[in-house]
Amino acid sequence: MHTIKLNVGDGIYAHLMFLLKNLKTNELEIVEDEEKEVVQKQECIDFSQFQIDAFKDIKDPLQWQKDIRSEWDRQ
Secondary structure, three states: OOOOOOOOOHHHHHHHHHHHHOOOOOOOOOOOOOOOOOOOOOOOOOHHHOOOOOOOOOOOHHHHHHHHHHHHHHO
C-alpha cells in the first residue's frame, strides 16, 4: 500500500472526500487529519494615538445618531 498526503482548500475538500468515499474498493483507507484551529492573540489598539477630527463638530452624539438612522429609513 502507498501513502499520499494532500493539502486541499475548503472549496475542493467536500468534492474530493465524496469522490474518495464513493470508490468501491478495499484498497483505500481514508485517514483525515483534524483541522487545527489557530488562535492568534489580538493586540489592543491604543486609540489615544489617533486624531479623529471628523467627530469633533458633533455636539449631541445621540441626536446625531438618530439623524443618521432616520436617513437610512428614508431609502
